[in-house]
Amino acid sequence: MGEPRYVVIAGDLMGRIAAGKWAVGELLPTEPELAAEYGVSRETLRRALLRLEQGGLISRHPGTGTRVERSTPVAAFTTQLGSVEDLTQYGEAAVRSILSVEPVTVDAALSAATGLAEGSGQVRITSTRRDPGSSGGVLSWARVYLGPGDAKAIAGDLEEGRQLIADLIEARTGRAVARVVQQVRAVGVPAEAAAHLGVAPGSPGLEFVRRYYDASGALFEVTVSTHAGDRFAYETVLQRK
Structure with missing residues (x-):
């Protein structure tokens, strides 16, 4: 499927746009004109x-039109996750660097989160992932x-x-991921994360909490990751079966 x-x-x-068809500051053709050109609905x-x-x-302005703001996109990382296999592909696309490894005791707040x-x-591994490009x-x-x-x-x-930690665990222990439960929420980027992401503390961000379960239903890994809101896009595709 394409x-x-x-x-x-x-x-x-x-x-x-990159080729100069429309210059920075110029308006694109109207939505009806572009939809007709591509033979698609206005929603598409x-x-x-x-x-x-x-x-x-681009920027869109009701009553004025759609204006070209840049000829090349702002650097960003887009990921589309719909399966455990997609998570593995994300691991292969971003390089991990370890910041610290330390034992912790789960308190009430961490348990709730x-x-x-x-x-x-538990053992807490703090790390970053960076663009290998x-x-x-x-x-x-x-x-x-x-x-x-x-x-x-x-x-x-x-x-x-580059491998996901869950994949490393499977390779070393045989414990495989059977199910991943993911929650996504908007957050203000914590100060410690902001220092590595290069943004101001409290800047808009996305927080992902992923809980990894094995075939017996046991929770064996939890990952809490924070992304700067202006350079990460998370895409979900829903298809009718």
Whole structure:
């Protein structure tokens, strides 16, 4: 199955802007004109324009039109996660750097945030993931919570890795991910994360809490990651079966 039509249109419009078809400050053709040109509904066309707007290429002004703001998009990282396999692909696309590894005891607040048992002993791994491409920027700051046994099993595999920690655990212990429960919420970026992401503390961000369960239903890993809101896009595609 190919890419959704709006994604293809967005890519074509980006290419035309980069080639100078419409200069910075110039207005794009109207939505009805572009929809007719591409042979799609206005809703599909608007979804394509939204991708350009998220990349900082255009701005839309009711009553005035859609203006070109940049010829190339703002550096950003877009991920589309719909399965455990997609998580693995994300791991392969972003390089991990370890900041610290330390034992912690789960208090009431951490238990409420992660689902880990209050009073349990965990190993907390704090890390960043960065873009391996030309920008090399930090994409996320994360804290991963593991049981001491799993943490010990993968201790030698963490530095400068790309694999998900869950995949490392499976390779070393045989414990495989059967289910991942993910929650996403808007947050003000915490000060410690902001220092690595290069944004001001309290800036808009996205927080992902992922809980990893094995085939027996046991929770064996929790990851809490923070992304700067202006350079990370999370995309979900829903298809009718």
